[in-house]
Amino acid sequence: MDAKVIWKQGLSFTGSADSGFLVPLGADPQVGGANDGFRPLELMAISLAGCTAMDVVSILRKKQQDVTAFEVNIQTEQADGYPKVFTHAVVTYILTGHSLDEQAVRRAIELSTTKYCPAQAMLGKVVPMELCYEVFEGECEEERRLVKKATYMA
Numbered sequence: 001m002d003a004k005v006i007w008k009q010g011l012s013f014t015g016s017a018d019s020g021f022l023v024p025l026g027a028d029p030q031v032g033g034a035n036d037g038f039r040p041l042e043l044m045a046i047s048l049a050g051c052t053a054m055d056v057v058s059i060l061r062k063k064q065q066d067v068t069a070f071e072v073n074i075q076t077e078q079a080d081g082y083p084k085v086f087t088h089a090v091v092t093y094i095l096t097g098h099s100l101d102e103q104a105v106r107r108a109i110e111l112s113t114t115k116y117c118p119a120q121a122m123l124g125k126v127v128p129m130e131l132c133y134e135v136f137e138g139e140c141e142e143e144r145r146l147v148k149k150a151t152y153m154a
Contacts, residue, residue, distance in 0.1 A: 012036050015043075041086070044123070045074040048091070051119035055112035056093060056105075063104045068139050069096035076127075086127045091120075093133040096144050100135050109133060 003017040011027035012034055025040060027033025038046075053072040060067050070093075077088040093109060109131060113120055123129070132151045138144030 010034055041076075041078075041084075044086075044119075045076055045089075048089070048117075048119045048123055049074045051117045052091065052093075052109075052112045055116045056108045059108035059111055060095075060100075060104060063101070063108070065100050065104050066098040067095055067100065068098065069136075069141060069144075070094070086123070088130070089123070089127050090130045090132060093131075094136070095133065096136040096138055096140065098137065098139075100137075100147070102135060102148055105133055105135055 001018055003015065005013040005015045005025060007013050011032055013025040015023045015025050023043070024037030025043075026035055026037030027039065029035055049072040053070065056072075057067060057070055073092045073094065075090045075092070076086045078084045079087050093105070095105060113124075113131065120129070130151060132149070134146065135148040136144035137147050
């Protein structure tokens with residue numbers, strides 16, 4: 001895979017990779033930026049969420065689970081001093097559907113974590129991660145009820 005960033009001005013860049021899509025990168029005005037794009041570490045968190053989400057939803061579809069809504073939230077803590085690396089992450093899988101099998105959900109998360117998600121494999125080597133899930137019954141966020149909430153592994 002090839003990726004690059006091209007400097008626009010100040011602390012503003014445009015990133016691209018083999019897929020051809022463009023992503024704006026920027027910095028906070030407090031450090032001289034124009035607040036005009038993603039921060040690089042934000043993209044690392046998004047990459048983790050996207051990578052594991054694609055795995056989990058794909059596995060659940062193969063298991064014929066009726067998922068009607070799905071999101072993955074990442075909460076990170078960062079070191080106070082530079083380089084302000086991630087020191088801890090909580091990955092929360094929020095699934096809504098009809099009669100979702102909790103064992104299927106747990107197994108999909110486990111397979112993503114241990115076998116399929118390269119972002120999680122890389123970051124997990126240096127960042128302690130807590131994995132949680134919430135399973136809701138219903139069609140959408142407005143019409144759902146919580147069925148199960150658990151920490152999967154730490």
